[in-house]
Amino acid sequence: MGLLILLIPLVTALLCWVFNDRKILHGINVLGSLFLLGNALWITARVQSEGVLTYPLFDHFFYLDCLNALILDTTLLVGFVTCFYSIGYLDHEYGTPQDLRKIKLFYSLTYTFIFTMVLTATTQNLGLMWIAIEATTLASVFLVGFSGTKHSIEAAWKYIIICSVGIALALLGIMFLYFSSSQALTGSRLSLNWLTLYENAGKLQGNVLKMAFIFILVGFGTKAGLVPMHTWLPDAHSEAPSPISALLSGVLLNNAMYGIIRFLSIVNKNMGSSVYTGRLLIFGGLLSIGAAALFILAQKDYKRLLAYSSVEHMGIIALSLGLYTPVSLFASLFHMVNHSFTKSMLFLTAGNVMLKYKTKEIASVTGLLKTMPLSGSAFLLGILAIAGLPPFSIFSSELNIILAAFKSGHFLTGTVFVFLLALAFGSITYALLKMFYGKEPENRMPAGEVHVYGVLSICVLLLFITCTGIYLPPFLKGLLDSASRIITGV
Amino acid sequence: METCLDFLSLLILVSSFVLVSSKRISSYITAFKMQSLVLAVAAGLLGIHNLFVEGLPDVLILCVFIVILKVVYIPRLLRTTYQKVEYRVEKDFFLNIPISILICAGLVLLTYFCLYNLEGILSGHLRFYFMNSLSVVLIGLFFMITRKKAIGQIVGFLVLENGMFTMALLSYGMPFIIDLGILVDLLTAVMIMGMLVFRINETFESIDINRLRKLRG
Numbered sequence: 001m002g003l004l005i006l007l008i009p010l011v012t013a014l015l016c017w018v019f020n021d022r023k024i025l026h027g028i029n030v031l032g033s034l035f036l037l038g039n040a041l042w043i044t045a046r047v048q049s050e051g052v053l054t055y056p057l058f059d060h061f062f063y064l065d066c067l068n069a070l071i072l073d074t075t076l077l078v079g080f081v082t083c084f085y086s087i088g089y090l091d092h093e094y095g096t097p098q099d100l101r102k103i104k105l106f107y108s109l110t111y112t113f114i115f116t117m118v119l120t121a122t123t124q125n126l127g128l129m130w131i132a133i134e135a136t137t138l139a140s141v142f143l144v145g146f147s148g149t150k151h152s153i154e155a156a157w158k159y160i161i162i163c164s165v166g167i168a169l170a171l172l173g174i175m176f177l178y179f180s181s182s183q184a185l186t187g188s189r190l191s192l193n194w195l196t197l198y199e200n201a202g203k204l205q206g207n208v209l210k211m212a213f214i215f216i217l218v219g220f221g222t223k224a225g226l227v228p229m230h231t232w233l234p235d236a237h238s239e240a241p242s243p244i245s246a247l248l249s250g251v252l253l254n255n256a257m258y259g260i261i262r263f264l265s266i267v268n269k270n271m272g273s274s275v276y277t278g279r280l281l282i283f284g285g286l287l288s289i290g291a292a293a294l295f296i297l298a299q300k301d302y303k304r305l306l307a308y309s310s311v312e313h314m315g316i317i318a319l320s321l322g323l324y325t326p327v328s329l330f331a332s333l334f335h336m337v338n339h340s341f342t343k344s345m346l347f348l349t350a351g352n353v354m355l356k357y358k359t360k361e362i363a364s365v366t367g368l369l370k371t372m373p374l375s376g377s378a379f380l381l382g383i384l385a386i387a388g389l390p391p392f393s394i395f396s397s398e399l400n401i402i403l404a405a406f407k408s409g410h411f412l413t414g415t416v417f418v419f420l421l422a423l424a425f426g427s428i429t430y431a432l433l434k435m436f437y438g439k440e441p442e443n444r445m446p447a448g449e450v451h452v453y454g455v456l457s458i459c460v461l462l463l464f465i466t467c468t469g470i471y472l473p474p475f476l477k478g479l480l481d482s483a484s485r486i487i488t489g490v
Numbered sequence: 491m492e493t494c495l496d497f498l499s500l501l502i503l504v505s506s507f508v509l510v511s512s513k514r515i516s517s518y519i520t521a522f523k524m525q526s527l528v529l530a531v532a533a534g535l536l537g538i539h540n541l542f543v544e545g546l547p548d549v550l551i552l553c554v555f556i557v558i559l560k561v562v563y564i565p566r567l568l569r570t571t572y573q574k575v576e577y578r579v580e581k582d583f584f585l586n587i588p589i590s591i592l593i594c595a596g597l598v599l600l601t602y603f604c605l606y607n608l609e610g611i612l613s614g615h616l617r618f619y620f621m622n623s624l625s626v627v628l629i630g631l632f633f634m635i636t637r638k639k640a641i642g643q644i645v646g647f648l649v650l651e652n653g654m655f656t657m658a659l660l661s662y663g664m665p666f667i668i669d670l671g672i673l674v675d676l677l678t679a680v681m682i683m684g685m686l687v688f689r690i691n692e693t694f695e696s697i698d699i700n701r702l703r704k705l706r707g
Contacts, residue, residue, distance in 0.1 A: 127668035134675045141682055145689065153689050154702040160686065161643055164679050165631065168650055171672065172627065175658055192665060207608060235705040 002046070002053055003062060005039045005072075005118055008032060013111035016104045025100075026087045029107050033076070033083040036114070040076040044069045048478065054124075060193060063124035066482040067333075071258045072121040073479075074337050075251040078344045079114050081457045082243040082250075085348050086110070088453030089243055092355055106146065106241075113139040113247065120255045124194040126174055129259060130167070133223060136252055137163040144240045144248075155232075155239035162232040163223055170219020170259070176212035177263070180205040194262055198489070201269035209270055216263045217280055223256035226318060227288040230311045234295075237307035238360065242351025245303060249310045250344030254336050257317055264321060265487045274324035281322030282413055286420065288315025293424035296431060301360045303350050305431055306343065309386055312424050313339040319417060320401040325408045329484035331400035337480075338393040338465060342385050345461035349379040352454040353435075356445065362431065367440035371447050376436060378458045383432050385465055387425040393469035491539060492615050495660060498532040499622040502656055503598070506629045506649055510590050513583075515641055519568050522645050525652055526560035533659055548666040549659070555673050556655075564648065564680055571684045572641055575691040584636050594632060598625040619660040626653030640687045640697040644680060651676055 012032030019025055043064055046053050053064040064072070086106070094102050116139050119132040137160060145156030174192070181197060181204050191197075197204070222229040237245050264281075268274045292312035299305040313335070320332035352375040357365050368376040385392035398421065405414035449455050468476065502525055509521040530553055537550030583590070601624045605617060630650030634643050655672075658664045664672075687697055694701050 125668075127664060128671065131668070131671040131675055134679070138675070138678050138682055141686070145686070148689070148693075150693050151704055153686070153693050154705055157640070157686055157690060157699075157702060158705070160679070160683060161634075161647070164647060165634070165650065168647075168654060171654055172657070175654070175661070175664065178664060179661055192668065211608075239705075 002039075002043055002064070003055065003057075005036065005043065005122065006062075006115070008035050008039065009111045009115035009118060013108040013115065016107040016111070020100065022091075022100060022103065025103055025107060026090075029083050029086065032111060033080040033114075036118075037076045037080045040069075040072050044073055044479070048482075059125070059191065060195075061123050061125045061128055063193075063195065064122055065486055066479055067261070067486045068121045068258065070333060070337070070479050070483045071254055072118065074254060074340045075114070075117050075121060078250045078340055079117075079247065081461060082246045082344060082348065083110070085246075085351070085453055085457040086243045088451030089241065089351060089355070092451055093241070106143070109139060109143050110244070110247070113143065113244075115139075117251060117255050121258065125192050126177070126194060126197070126262070127192045129262075130171055130174055133170075133220070133256060133259060134164070134167045136255065137167065137223070140240075140244065140248065140252070143244045144236045146241050146244070147239070149239075152239040155235035158232045159236040162229075166219050166222025166229055168219070169215050169222075173212045173215030173219055173263075176208050176215060177204075177266075180208035180212065194266070198266050198269065201266050204266070204270050206270055209267055210276060213263060213267045213277060214280070216260060217284065220256045220259040220263075221284065221318075224253050224260065224318075225256075225288075225311045225314050226284050227291040227311060227315070230288070230292075233311060234304050234307040237310065237347075238301060238304040242303075242347055242354065245307075245351075246344035246347040249307065249347055250340040253310060253314055254340055257314065257321075257336065260318075261321065261487060264324075265489065268324065269489060274322070278322040278324055281318045282410070285315045285317075285319025285322060286413070286416055288312065288318065289417070289420045289424065293420055293427055296424065297427040299431060300362055302362050302365070302432065302435070303347070303354070303360050305362070305428070306346050306350060306386075309424075309428060310339075310343055313343070313386075316398065316401065316421075319413070320404065323401075323404050323408055323410060323413075324488075325404050326484060326488065326490075327407065328401060328404035329487050330480055331397050331404060333480050333483050335394070335397035335401065337476075338397050338468065339386075341461050341465050342382060342392070342394055345458050345465070346379070346382045346386060348454065348461070349375050349382060349458050352450055352458070353379065355450040355454075357441070362435055364441070365435045366438040368436045370440050371445060372449060373447070374449055374455050375458065378462050380436055381462060382458075383428060385469075387428045388421060389425075391466065391469045393465050396469055396472075491535070494535060495532060496615060496618055498528055498535070499619050499656060499660060501528045502532075502652065503622045503625055506626050506633075506653075507591065507594060509645070509649060510594050510629060510633060511587055513587070515572050515639060516569070518642070518645055519565050519572070522568075522648055522652075523561060523565040525649065526556065526565075529652055529656060529659075530556045530561055532656070536659060552659075552666070552669055552673075555670065559673060559677055560648075560652070564677070567680065567684055568641060568644065571687055575687060575697050584638065590632070590636055594629050597628045597632060601625045601628060616661060620657065623653045623657035623660065626650075626656065629653075638698050638700055640683075640690055640699055643699065644683045644687070647683075648676075648680065 015028050047069045054060050116132050116135040141156050141160045145152045225233040237249050289312050292308045295308045317332050320328040388395050388398050505525040512518040533553035537553045540546050540549050605621050630646050634646030
């Protein structure tokens, strides 16, 4: 039953090539993502009641606990909303009958992409996880270059080259990890299973593990978009079609970060403290937040700006992982969820705006609140949410991270963090608020939304981030709590 | 056996220097092919050893895959890509070759120095393999940033991957399934890169990476 979650996206990707009718293709798409979501919720319920869901197949490669159930749920919830959104997007952008092939290609690539992300989140074999993360890049390259313009091809090239090299370095890290276990665990069977490695973490060789962690941080950090390995990210996220940007920014980054988290728990258990990993992660996090805040100020393209904001938020998550206290771990996982929903909502809204105005330039978009009342106000609220204003959920997770920093005695880090957050808030609002007011553009476009799917999907996401900002349902809180306990092992 | 592998790992390192010193695309594709061949020989030796000592055919199968993919298929793929997109010979590197070789020698020294200082973990042959393969990884990275043509970057990536594979093979070896998965991933990556090279050639009318500079900041 649980393994269905790996099967559904593959079947959906194949089914897209069987039918030749636009409506049926859209139907398959929605059904596929709905089944995925249902299955994920079933798995989550099982995991919450039993702790772990695993099958003996292939040395227990399929393994779910609360930590990856959380990642999986976020992935598939955002996946469902973006797949729903894609219907309207594709009908608008690729509306002619000749474009049917493009639609098939789009859906099958999207579902392959979702499959690789699901595999990343459901396996405990670190080698397989590496293969899956590399495969996410391969599956999404053509989606990034989907429109076939000069810019998008350039972005796709940068994306595949930089990410492949980065991920290759992560492989080196996994090899070092394997090597550190091979001398310590003689006698018992060697494996790359996370659970085995975690249980025997004390016996691994510390020095090799330290080197392994650096390679992992650089490798998966490239994929997660930490500065200075972020250079592919703004290009790929801004040039991809909007639903794909939402997936790339909202959930793919989480998956890469999840890879780092699994390693982090092994390394920290081995060292007995989080000083070594903490220094690296806090430094990387602060650097990412600061650099992104400055780059945001210089942006002329709103999708690119949102991409830089993802770099900033990944930095925040890395920083709070570096603090490694129960509160900060809870907050970092919560922040991951919040960032996913808020950022994917923003990219989808940006997609609506782009379909209407036919441009990504901030300067050419004016009077957004008049021309697109619904999308415009959702965009405005989303920007305030991503910048960290209450009552949205990002505010509450950021507040928790700040509290955790000061409580654990990282006064300097906390102060710099608050300062950088203020800087990022200032630059995001300064750069984007111009879009909403002012006169409507001269060519007198009629007021109104482009497609109804776009409005519905952003409303759902907006509702979600507002509710979790005010009240955290016990179901989600329990999941986050047990997930953060899995990391520390207490 | 150990001496033989020592020699082969050194040969892989030397072949990456041959790669750095080659000027034209066709000659560095050949250099890559030779390097893969050496890697395949090393895998074959290890495979035969494993088959007779432990009765496991894993590494031998891997050797066959390496020969098929890295020695035959990928070089041919690169060559056809290159023949379809290239119409004139031009200078392909940012740094001239003597300087590149000096820098690569520096990289090898750096790796040797770093790994010597890691005490107690690596010893004897294992340390030697690690040094050589890590140097190959670094040289591959360096090669990627000094070449202007898209194919140069692909070859650099492949050399980097060869370095990783040498390390995986000669140290303790990763589980068989993982090795196989890595090879398949690599193949897909190179095929996608090849297709992208065509697209770049169509849209930019060249495969010079220097022209890909619209997206900045």
